[in-house]
Amino acid sequence: MGLGTMAAAFVGGPWLNRGMAQAPGTPTAPAPTGPYTLPPLPYPYEALEPNIDTWTMQIHHDKHHKAYVDNANKLLVDHPELSKMSPEELLKNLDKAPEAIRTGLRNNVGGHVNHSLFWLMMSPKGGGKPTGKIAAAIDKKFGSFEQFQTKFNEAATKRFGSGWAWLVAKDGEIEIVSTPNQDPPLLEGQRALLGLDVWEHAYYLKYQNRRADYITAWWNVIDWDFVNEQLAKA
Numbered sequence: 001m002g003l004g005t006m007a008a009a010f011v012g013g014p015w016l017n018r019g020m021a022q023a024p025g026t027p028t029a030p031a032p033t034g035p036y037t038l039p040p041l042p043y044p045y046e047a048l049e050p051n052i053d054t055w056t057m058q059i060h061h062d063k064h065h066k067a068y069v070d071n072a073n074k075l076l077v078d079h080p081e082l083s084k085m086s087p088e089e090l091l092k093n094l095d096k097a098p099e100a101i102r103t104g105l106r107n108n109v110g111g112h113v114n115h116s117l118f119w120l121m122m123s124p125k126g127g128g129k130p131t132g133k134i135a136a137a138i139d140k141k142f143g144s145f146e147q148f149q150t151k152f153n154e155a156a157t158k159r160f161g162s163g164w165a166w167l168v169a170k171d172g173e174i175e176i177v178s179t180p181n182q183d184p185p186l187l188e189g190q191r192a193l194l195g196l197d198v199w200e201h202a203y204y205l206k207y208q209n210r211r212a213d214y215i216t217a218w219w220n221v222i223d224w225d226f227v228n229e230q231l232a233k234a
Ligand SMILES: [Fe+2]
Pocket: 060, 064, 115, 197, 199, 201, 202
């Protein structure tokens, strides 16, 4: 790409729209064009400021999550039998999909499932210490909330490249795991209770290479009520 083309691409990119993106707005869901739809954010883009910035939320939800939904829908165009399944069911039955689209489905349906949960795991009223049954489960498993945080931060920091850190439940036990790319814990039969997206797209606009600062800030927006709801389903 020549310098002129690069400059044009830069000018035409999302960067100049920053002012627009920062304006208060209510996220909306576009019309469905396949089996899956982009769920609206459960709060405005700016709701998680200053921990997660408005621009990141807008790009992350409207561009990245939307791309997973759109790509999954495209892959499923000629597969009505697969389209009938919920995204979670499809991920559990990837062997029923033609090999040519299996990786694409794993990445994009996985991305859709993970992000749909991720928005709900955060709240403008979130943060603080866990409450209810998850608080007791964390104390029992990790000794204290602080020790759990240290171990979770380690998992999130050490995930090389793109992926997720999770608190999951399986067979009545909770544990911390991390997954690469968009692999959801359900591929291992685990239920996601809490998850942190450590793809650069989740934090780079505000935190650049400072993933640890993003992780620290994210603890201020965790919706422990939602985590408890997930635990109750486990
Ligand atoms: Fe993401």
